[in-house]
Amino acid sequence: MPETTLEPQTETDLKELAQDLVRRAMQHGASAAECVIREGDEFSTLVRLGQVETLKESGSKAIGVRVFFGRRSASTHSSDFSRAGLDRMLSSALELAKITSEDPFAGIPEQEQLGSIPGNLDLYSQDVYSLPGPERISYARRAEKAALDFDPRLKNSDGGSFDAATGHKILANSLGFLGEYRRSYCSVSAVPIAQDENGAMQRDYWYSVARSLGRLESPEHVGKVAAERTLRRLGARKVKTQKVPIIFDPLVSTSILEHIFEGVNGDSVYRGASFLAGKLGQKIAASGVTVIDDGTMVGGFGTSPFDGEGIPTRRTVVIDQGALTSYLLNTYTAKKLKLKTTGNASRGLAGTPGIGPGNYFLQPGSRTPQELIGDVKDGLYVTEFMGMGVNLVTGDYSRGASGMWISNGELAYPVEEITVAGNLKDMFMNISEVANDLEFRGSVAAPTLRIDGLTVGGE
Numbered sequence: 001m002p003e004t005t006l007e008p009q010t011e012t013d014l015k016e017l018a019q020d021l022v023r024r025a026m027q028h029g030a031s032a033a034e035c036v037i038r039e040g041d042e043f044s045t046l047v048r049l050g051q052v053e054t055l056k057e058s059g060s061k062a063i064g065v066r067v068f069f070g071r072r073s074a075s076t077h078s079s080d081f082s083r084a085g086l087d088r089m090l091s092s093a094l095e096l097a098k099i100t101s102e103d104p105f106a107g108i109p110e111q112e113q114l115g116s117i118p119g120n121l122d123l124y125s126q127d128v129y130s131l132p133g134p135e136r137i138s139y140a141r142r143a144e145k146a147a148l149d150f151d152p153r154l155k156n157s158d159g160g161s162f163d164a165a166t167g168h169k170i171l172a173n174s175l176g177f178l179g180e181y182r183r184s185y186c187s188v189s190a191v192p193i194a195q196d197e198n199g200a201m202q203r204d205y206w207y208s209v210a211r212s213l214g215r216l217e218s219p220e221h222v223g224k225v226a227a228e229r230t231l232r233r234l235g236a237r238k239v240k241t242q243k244v245p246i247i248f249d250p251l252v253s254t255s256i257l258e259h260i261f262e263g264v265n266g267d268s269v270y271r272g273a274s275f276l277a278g279k280l281g282q283k284i285a286a287s288g289v290t291v292i293d294d295g296t297m298v299g300g301f302g303t304s305p306f307d308g309e310g311i312p313t314r315r316t317v318v319i320d321q322g323a324l325t326s327y328l329l330n331t332y333t334a335k336k337l338k339l340k341t342t343g344n345a346s347r348g349l350a351g352t353p354g355i356g357p358g359n360y361f362l363q364p365g366s367r368t369p370q371e372l373i374g375d376v377k378d379g380l381y382v383t384e385f386m387g388m389g390v391n392l393v394t395g396d397y398s399r400g401a402s403g404m405w406i407s408n409g410e411l412a413y414p415v416e417e418i419t420v421a422g423n424l425k426d427m428f429m430n431i432s433e434v435a436n437d438l439e440f441r442g443s444v445a446a447p448t449l450r451i452d453g454l455t456v457g458g459e
Helices: 011-027 083-099 133-148 219-231 250-264 266-270 331-336 369-374 424-429
Strands: 032-048 051-069 072-078 154-173 178-195 201-203 206-210 242-248 291-294 315-320 359-362 378-386 396-407 410-423 431-434 449-457
Touching: 011 032, 011 051, 011 083, 011 154, 011 178, 032 133, 051 083, 072 083, 133 154, 133 178, 133 219, 154 219, 178 219, 206 219, 242 250, 242 369, 250 266, 250 315, 250 359, 250 378, 250 424, 250 449, 266 331, 369 410, 378 410, 396 424, 410 424, 424 431, 424 449
Parallel strands: 242 378
Antiparallel strands: 032 051, 032 154, 051 072, 154 178, 178 201, 178 206, 242 449, 291 315, 291 359, 378 396, 396 410, 410 449, 431 449
């Protein structure tokens, strides 16, 4: 195939290109069509023991189309923006769509559903790329150094890292929708390794992530927290098998929220592959549990002006004081379940849209994590889960874990090589308290929480 030299395309060109491909699909007899264009830049560096171990910088641009002939559809994508490449991509989609099976629920949204949230959602900051290369590497080096300098028992490291990325998305469809938005993020992390006098090693980590460089925690702070989290794991022991209250650190309480997300995901629900199928309106969690999905929060990691189908994002209460009030749906799963989309379509360049969260979180309570821990005479504070022993059809739950043992309301000593077991249906009902420390480090966030009635498996 001859190499094609691509002219740099302006933003206007890309929007016109998306509309033009949709128009051409319709001229070739398609009953509906949509086009997605994505472009972005990424920078990543890992410094280990002060030396640069990896350094990556990349840019990418790709385009995808989805076409319909009635209830038949197909999609193709390409990173070749030459006229010949785009022609090939479009003709492949048109040919494939004519021979695929019909699906009575296939299609793009209705015209009146389409739209975009107006105003500045604060998703993009140019400053993530404002540092010169050596200073980006310095961020990673400073985070690692702060961790290793914290205590002589921190002798080794899996590195300090700094990442930055920007993305630009354009979506056009045959009903006249044309939308675009930009996003940016940067992050800094440290992963120190501690060693005790007997040679036993432990590692832990800390990180900060933000839409702009100005909102990132300092590398020194990230390194210090990573060091403290690692040191508290030294001298870990096993405990006897028992049923005790369990406090989930925010970094692991998000996993409980993710299991709820998988349970309310319209795809799992209509297939009958979720233990929450058929439970709308029923009490499925403790009264203190309210779960919200909000794609409209200014500056949020899961915020966008429209979803993967061109429907404005919105705020959806998924669980209201323990009662399941909504599934999370795209157009297809909404039709399957005879419900309305919640604006949660997510998509790559090709294929049918999936379902993704906006800013998906567990509403915080009023007391501090220290107060939750202080109420526990004997229990487990979980800081890490290993493995994936979760069955979403039955709700059965069993995962390897490590953390700190709670004795008389204090974090007494580290524990490891244990399992936490129960059933998700009971776990949601037994969330006895939610703390007040909600903090977004991604699109899914949960505060510290306490769950009763779980079995800690040890010796």
